[in-house]
Every structure is written in C-alpha cells, then in structure tokens.
Amino acid sequence: MLRQACSAKHSTRKIKLNKVKAEVDTGGGFILDEEDCVNVIPTKIVEKPTPSLYVDEIDRLHCDECSQEFVESYLHSNFNAFVCDNCRDNKEKHKLISKTEAKTKFLLKDCDFDIREPALKYLVRKNPHYQFGEMKLYLESQINKRTLEVWGSEENLENEHERRAEEQEKRKNKRYQKKMKELRMNVRSSLYKHNLEGHQHNYGPESYDSDADEYTKECLSCGQKLNYEKM
Ligand SMILES: [Zn+2]
Numbered sequence: 001m002l003r004q005a006c007s008a009k010h011s012t013r014k015i016k017l018n019k020v021k022a023e024v025d026t027g028g029g030f031i032l033d034e035e036d037c038v039n040v041i042p043t044k045i046v047e048k049p050t051p052s053l054y055v056d057e058i059d060r061l062h063c064d065e066c067s068q069e070f071v072e073s074y075l076h077s078n079f080n081a082f083v084c085d086n087c088r089d090n091k092e093k094h095k096l097i098s099k100t101e102a103k104t105k106f107l108l109k110d111c112d113f114d115i116r117e118p119a120l121k122y123l124v125r126k127n128p129h130y131q132f133g134e135m136k137l138y139l140e141s142q143i144n145k146r147t148l149e150v151w152g153s154e155e156n157l158e159n160e161h162e163r164r165a166e167e168q169e170k171r172k173n174k175r176y177q178k179k180m181k182e183l184r185m186n187v188r189s190s191l192y193k194h195n196l197e198g199h200q201h202n203y204g205p206e207s208y209d210s211d212a213d214e215y216t217k218e219c220l221s222c223g224q225k226l227n228y229e230k231m
C-alpha cells in the first residue's frame with residue numbers, strides 16, 4: 001500500500017523522465033523501497049539529473065512559432081503540434097473546428113480524418129447544440145492542411161462546392177417539376193370525371209353498318225359509342 005502510494009507520487013512528479021526512471025529501476029536491478037522513493041529519486045534523478053543523461057533522454061521540442069525549446073504544451077499533447085503554450089493563439093491561428101463543420105466546409109470524409117496518415121488528433125467535447133451529443137474538435141490549421149492534401153488546391157474545392165450546389169439545384173428543380181406534373185394530372189382527371197357527370201353527349205353523324213343492320217353514332221366529346229337499330 002505504501003509502495004503504491006509512493007510510486008504513484010513518484011510517477012506524477014516526473015512524467016517526462018519516464019525513460020530515465022526505467023533505466024534506474026531495471027538496469028540497476030534493484031527495486032525501490034519507500035526510502036529510495038522519497039530520497040533517491042527526487043534528489044538524484046529529478047533535481048540533479050546527470051546532465052548528459054537528462055539531455056539525451058528527453059525529446060526536445062522546438063516551437064514552430066518562436067523556435068524556443070519547450071518540454072510539453074497544450075497543443076503538443078493534444079494535437080502533436082509543435083507550438084509552445086506562450087505562442088498558442090486559440091482565437092485565430094490555433095483555433096478549433098468541429099468535425100461536422102470541417103466536413104461541410106472542406107468536404108472531407110471520415111476516412112480523411114482517421115485513415116489518411118497521419119490520423120488527425122481531436123478532443124471530445126459536449127455538443128452545445130445537442131444535449132446528449134458529443135463533438136470532436138480538430139485543430140483548424142491541421143484541417144486546412146488535410147484539405148489541401150485531399151483536394152489538391154483551394155480552387156478544386158471551390159469547384160466541387162459549386163458542382164454540388166448545382167446538382168442540388170437540379171434535384172430541387174426535378175422534384176418541383178414532378179410535383180407540378182402530379183398536380184396537373186390530378187386536376188385533369190378530376191375535370192375529366194366532372195365532365196362525365198351530367199354530361200350531355202354530343203353525337204356526331206350517324207353511320208350505318210349494313211352487315212349488322214346497325215346504326216352507330218359517337219359522342220364528339222367523350223368518345224362514347226351508341227349502337228341502335230331502326231325499325
Ligand atoms: Zn513558441
């Protein structure tokens with residue numbers, strides 16, 4: 001129990017020195033006891049690391065913005081971006097964009113986020129527009145870069161946007177035309193029915209079929225045929 005508490009304390013205290021710690025633990029072949037944990041680790045490794053070891057073992061990060069070295073930062077730990085906390089600009093340069101917005105704005109597909117190398121990192125946040133939903137937030141600058149990889153150029157993306165808008169317009173038009181046609185058909189058939197009700201047939205000239213000895217006349221409006229004999 002004591003050992004656990006001790007090592008937990010130990011590990012939170014020196015996250016960045018994992019590699020150094022591992023070497024001390026295993027390479028030396030001894031297991032830390034409580035005393036070691038309190039005394040040896042903080043004094044010998046954390047506070048006075050062997051300079052050469054310390055420098056070699058830690059991945060040194062350089063900020064893309066200010067070129068300063070930094071150990072860890074918000075943008076690096078969350079997005080693998082080489083930007084120190086001092087240079088972080090969450091309003092403009094390093095602002096976040098939701099996946100949904102990135103999809104509609106830049107016409108990206110799921111595979112463009114997750115399958116293409118490198119897979120883009122994201123944060124998960126509660127969706128403010130939907131009580132039970134979550135949303136994935138990406139670094140917009142990384143999305144922009146990915147967009148160019150997918151579409152080749154901004155112009156291509158623009159063209160695709162236009163093409164899709166036109167297609168949508170066409171579909172809308174088609175739907176409208178279809179509706180109008182249906183409407184016309186309905187009106188026509190109801191007019192037709194209406195005409196037949198109480199319709200006074202308007203017969204054309206009568207014709208005589210001598211074989212059947214039968215007379216026929218046809219309504220000029222509805223086409224109804226009337227056969228009759230004459231005595
Ligand atoms: Zn910086």
Ligand SMILES: [Zn+2]
Nearest residue numbers: 201202219222
């Ligand atoms: Zn008729």
